[in-house]
Amino acid sequence: xxxxxxxxxxxxxxxxxxxxxxxxxxxxxxxxxxxxxxxxxxxxxxxxxxxxxxxxxxxxxxxxxxxxxxxxxxxxxxxxxxxxxxxxxxxxxxxxxxxxxxxxxxxxxxxxxxxxxxxxxxxxxxxxxxxxxxxxxxxxxxxxxxxxxxxxxxxxxxxxxxxxxxxxxxxxxxxxxxxxxxxxxxxxxxxxxxxxxxxxxxxx
Numbered sequence: 001x002x003x004x005x006x007x008x009x010x011x012x013x014x015x016x017x018x019x020x021x022x023x024x025x026x027x028x029x030x031x032x033x034x035x036x037x038x039x040x041x042x043x044x045x046x047x048x049x050x051x052x053x054x055x056x057x058x059x060x061x062x063x064x065x066x067x068x069x070x071x072x073x074x075x076x077x078x079x080x081x082x083x084x085x086x087x088x089x090x091x092x093x094x095x096x097x098x099x100x101x102x103x104x105x106x107x108x109x110x111x112x113x114x115x116x117x118x119x120x121x122x123x124x125x126x127x128x129x130x131x132x133x134x135x136x137x138x139x140x141x142x143x144x145x146x147x148x149x150x151x152x153x154x155x156x157x158x159x160x161x162x163x164x165x166x167x168x169x170x171x172x173x174x175x176x177x178x179x180x181x182x183x184x185x186x187x188x189x190x191x192x193x194x195x196x197x198x199x200x201x202x203x204x
Contacts, residue, residue: 025182039158042175046155048102049074060071062157073149075107077124078135079187082143083118088201089194095163104172105190109182112156119143120174121153122182122190123175132184135191146192 047055050070061068072078087093090101095113102120103136112121123134128146131174136146149151154169 010079026108040178042158042177045075045179046070046158046175065168066160067154067156069152070155071149072151072153073126074127076181077126077128077149078112078121078123078147078153079128079132079182079191080143080145080147081120081122081191083120083143085144085194086120087108088197089183089190091150099172106173106182106186108173108176109186111124111173112169112170113152113163113167113172114154115163116169120172122187123145124182124184124187129182132188133186139191139195142195 025193038075043059047058047070050058058068058070083098085100086098090098090105092098092101095115097109099113106122110123112123114121126148128148133146136144156169156171158167158171158175161174163170
């Protein structure tokens with residue numbers, strides 16, 4: 001089904017289930033969404049601003065390679081952070097421990113890991129505050145950078161959680177909700193604290 005057509009259907013149409021998550025009753029007065037529905041909503045969020053040919057290309061890349069190259073600056077921007085900066089702060093070198101640390105430090109906001117280049121990317125709203133840009137610009141010597149409109153990022157498919165290969169990017173912190181991104185303030189605080197740890201190590 002064409003996503004554009006599905007997005008324009010009324011919530012009551014049976015055929016709109018490709019886009020609108022189906023609530024599952026878990027107890028009186030409570031609802032949940034299945035993992036498949038959450039992944040579908042996340043996929044739609046990531047691809048919503050792309051024209052149909054690029055959207056189809058991204059889905060093909062996800063199917064074949066687990067990672068699709070997407071433009072940044074539509075539904076999200078990203079902040080690049082080197083792994084060594086994060087390990088200096090968290091004191092963890094194991095992947096799983098670092099993933100848990102980032103999830104807690106960034107309030108569950110989505111983070112992508114690129115193990116090939118030992119980098120992490122925190123996804124933040126496209127209109128990030130100027131303060132975060134100033135921090136990242138001041139710390140380019142540490143390979144910290146804001147990726148905004150005009151940049152591209154390798155984005156894992158929504159279910160690519162956990163490291164499966166030597167170089168394939170994956171979700172260090174999954175994008176469980178299409179509406180949830182990292183708080184720019186939380187990212188700025190994380191980088192600031194990590195920079196302090198690096199400076200302390202250098203002085204020692």
